[in-house]
Amino acid sequence: MNTSVSVDLGDRSYDIHIGRHLLGRAGSLVGPLLGASRVFVVTDENLARLHLGSLTASLEAAGIDHACAVLPPGEATKSFGELERLLDLMLAARCERSTPIVALGGGVIGDLAGFAASILLRGVPFIQVPTTLLAQVDSSVGGKTAINAARGKNLVGSFYQPRLVLADVDALATLPEREVKSGYAEVVKYGLIDDAPFFAWLETNGAALLGGDAECRAVAVTACCRAKARIVAADEREEGGRVVLNLGHTFAHALETEAGFGTLLTHGEAVSLGLVFAFDLSVRLGLCPPADLERLVAHLAALAMPVRLPPLPGRLWQSERLLAHFASDKKVKDGRVPFVLAKRIGQSFLCREVPPVTVRAVLDDAIRTAAEGGAP
Ligand SMILES: NC(=O)c1ccc[n+]([C@@H]2O[C@H](COP(=O)([O-])OP(=O)(O)OC[C@H]3O[C@@H](n4cnc5c(N)ncnc54)[C@H](O)[C@@H]3O)[C@@H](O)[C@H]2O)c1
Numbered sequence: 001m002n003t004s005v006s007v008d009l010g011d012r013s014y015d016i017h018i019g020r021h022l023l024g025r026a027g028s029l030v031g032p033l034l035g036a037s038r039v040f041v042v043t044d045e046n047l048a049r050l051h052l053g054s055l056t057a058s059l060e061a062a063g064i065d066h067a068c069a070v071l072p073p074g075e076a077t078k079s080f081g082e083l084e085r086l087l088d089l090m091l092a093a094r095c096e097r098s099t100p101i102v103a104l105g106g107g108v109i110g111d112l113a114g115f116a117a118s119i120l121l122r123g124v125p126f127i128q129v130p131t132t133l134l135a136q137v138d139s140s141v142g143g144k145t146a147i148n149a150a151r152g153k154n155l156v157g158s159f160y161q162p163r164l165v166l167a168d169v170d171a172l173a174t175l176p177e178r179e180v181k182s183g184y185a186e187v188v189k190y191g192l193i194d195d196a197p198f199f200a201w202l203e204t205n206g207a208a209l210l211g212g213d214a215e216c217r218a219v220a221v222t223a224c225c226r227a228k229a230r231i232v233a234a235d236e237r238e239e240g241g242r243v244v245l246n247l248g249h250t251f252a253h254a255l256e257t258e259a260g261f262g263t264l265l266t267h268g269e270a271v272s273l274g275l276v277f278a279f280d281l282s283v284r285l286g287l288c289p290p291a292d293l294e295r296l297v298a299h300l301a302a303l304a305m306p307v308r309l310p311p312l313p314g315r316l317w318q319s320e321r322l323l324a325h326f327a328s329d330k331k332v333k334d335g336r337v338p339f340v341l342a343k344r345i346g347q348s349f350l351c352r353e354v355p356p357v358t359v360r361a362v363l364d365d366a367i368r369t370a371a372e373g374g375a376p
């Protein structure tokens, strides 16, 4: 199944193509759209080994010349140092205002290359070729670009929309299982935000999706991109409705900060826990039926997704420390921490008046359950 979803943003509108064998068709899709005879590809060492060849072969077949920058994989690449190095490579390759930058990779490459494209020569065309499940359902769509600063993640960046997104689900075949599961947490998020039928579809098809079924993956990526496109079109700069995409993320960011952004807890694993905590909080506030929390936990647990805090090496989780991390959340306004809560599976909304004592109770109970090694 090959589909396309358009992101409707007036003169900055663009298409997301989703499906199989798209890397091999990249040249014929990019050429006519941008009239480019040359592109600059940004990727990382893993992708250079696995998928860069298919992309460059299709560019060559379409008569498109290319230069490439191959960067080290990992979050540390979203840095000022790598940005400067990348911009220098682009200038050395004589990129012009009309030379498209193509990001082949996960969210790290997409965020860095997108930011570079937004500032190189005051902005050059940008194309996303996301290769992780997270990037296909989330980071490649919507135009947020960023690098990390010493004082926190994603603190320096721009809103800069791509001209085209190519989400080739076949590229996911080489993605390590842990990365697939991390992306799956974001997939579940879309069902919880406003699409209960999609959540039910995931209950039936989630195992096949995680197991590598390309058709299932294409269906899910399409559903997520449709949802994200709709939300972004209504609120491009996160001044209102786009904030629901943050479901589970206030908790997730605090957990990631505490776990040190390392291999202990990936972003997606933190999101899986964050979704559970957001529903737990909603239940405690009397907003959501307990059965919906149970259904969410059952779905995640059935797929061996995280529903319980992992042990921290040499120390314990402390709710006090997690609460302190909320204060540095980008969405805090006038000292209040906003949470996306749920009335049901598929009905999420932003709440700015959450009593800190209830948040603390959610964390205390999660920490106690983890320490006891008991059921979630
Ligand atoms: N801009 C946004 O809206 C947005 C949204 C969510 C997340 N993000 C950002 O995305 C980043 C995380 O992205 P990610 O989860 O894609 O991680 P990532 O880009 O670090 O990729 C994860 C790992 O998988 C490897 N990899 C990628 N594709 C592969 C493939 N097809 N086969 C084998 N290996 C492959 C990479 O080399 C890397 O080692 C974070 O920096 C986060 O801040 C941005």
Ligand SMILES: [Zn+2]
Residues within 6 Å of the ligand: 138, 186, 249, 267, 271
């Ligand atoms: Zn996320």
